[in-house]
Amino acid sequence: MKDPYAVLGLPRDTDKDLLKAKYDELHELYGEQRFKAGEAGNEGARKLQELEEAWVLISSDMDRTDKTEAFGNDYGRIDMLIRDGKYNEAQDILDSITERKGEWHYMQAIVFYKREWLTEAKTQLEMAIQDDPSNEKYRSSLDKLKLTMSGGASYNGANAGNNQTPPQNAQYNNNPYNGGYEQPPQQADNMSNCLSSCCCAYCLTDCLCSTLRCC
Numbered sequence: 001m002k003d004p005y006a007v008l009g010l011p012r013d014t015d016k017d018l019l020k021a022k023y024d025e026l027h028e029l030y031g032e033q034r035f036k037a038g039e040a041g042n043e044g045a046r047k048l049q050e051l052e053e054a055w056v057l058i059s060s061d062m063d064r065t066d067k068t069e070a071f072g073n074d075y076g077r078i079d080m081l082i083r084d085g086k087y088n089e090a091q092d093i094l095d096s097i098t099e100r101k102g103e104w105h106y107m108q109a110i111v112f113y114k115r116e117w118l119t120e121a122k123t124q125l126e127m128a129i130q131d132d133p134s135n136e137k138y139r140s141s142l143d144k145l146k147l148t149m150s151g152g153a154s155y156n157g158a159n160a161g162n163n164q165t166p167p168q169n170a171q172y173n174n175n176p177y178n179g180g181y182e183q184p185p186q187q188a189d190n191m192s193n194c195l196s197s198c199c200c201a202y203c204l205t206d207c208l209c210s211t212l213r214c215c
Contacts, residue, residue, distance in 0.1 A: 004054035016062050023055050078107050087111055102132035109141070118149050 005012050008022045030051060033044025074093070081090040090111055097104055109124035125142040132138060 002050070002054070004057040007050055007054035008058070019058060019062070023051070023058075026051050075103055075107055082107075082110055082114060085114075087114055102128040102135060102138065105131065106138055106141070109145075113145070118145065121145060122149065 005014070008019060008026065010019060010022055014022075027048070030044045030048035034041050034048055036044060078090045078093050081087075081093070090107075094104065094108055094111065105124045105128035109121040109128065112118075112121035112124060122142065122145055125138060125145060128138040129135065129142060
């Protein structure tokens with residue numbers, strides 16, 4: 001298809017108000033022309049259709065620009081949305097960002113991980129490292145994710161370095177969001193034990209993102 005901005009006869013960096021004014025002008029012109037007899041009418045109808053198709057693309061560009069300006073590429077806001085479990089909203093902001101460097105791929109990896117799309121998360125972390133090879137946060141996150149995907153074990157976090165050892169039969173959690181390990185759930189003997197286990201699991205889940213962001 002022809003460049004949508006060329007259809008309006010304006011450059012891409014034209015102010016959106018001027019773009020809208022030009023669209024309205026051409027829409028009125030071609031709308032009247034299409035009712036003319038013969039080839040002139042056919043040409044008006046063709047140009048009107050071309051104008052409408054171009055405006056759909058231009059409107060999409062303007063919408064992305066508005067979102068980017070509104071959020072200001074605020075990765076801190078994306079981080080907060082992820083913490084609140086609002087992954088769709090976080091993804092909307094990520095999609096609106098046009099400059100996609102290491103931090104963008106890193107945050108996208110977190111969203112993918114939270115959705116349990118581990119392969120996609122791994123790919124995004126690799127892209128983050130490619131953009132910023134010296135970033136230890138990206139490398140550490142990728143290492144932990146690889147261990148998670150391979151079923152390997154790693155003991156780190158709050159207990160690392162204090163000479164404590166993991167409890168026997170502990171199931172290690174090597175994901176990029178957790179610095180320690182978590183004990184596998186045991187069969188409850190009674191309702192009290194069940195509630196206690198659930199409470200513990202909730203607390204551990206609440207800490208999932210801490211290690212990744214502190215690396």
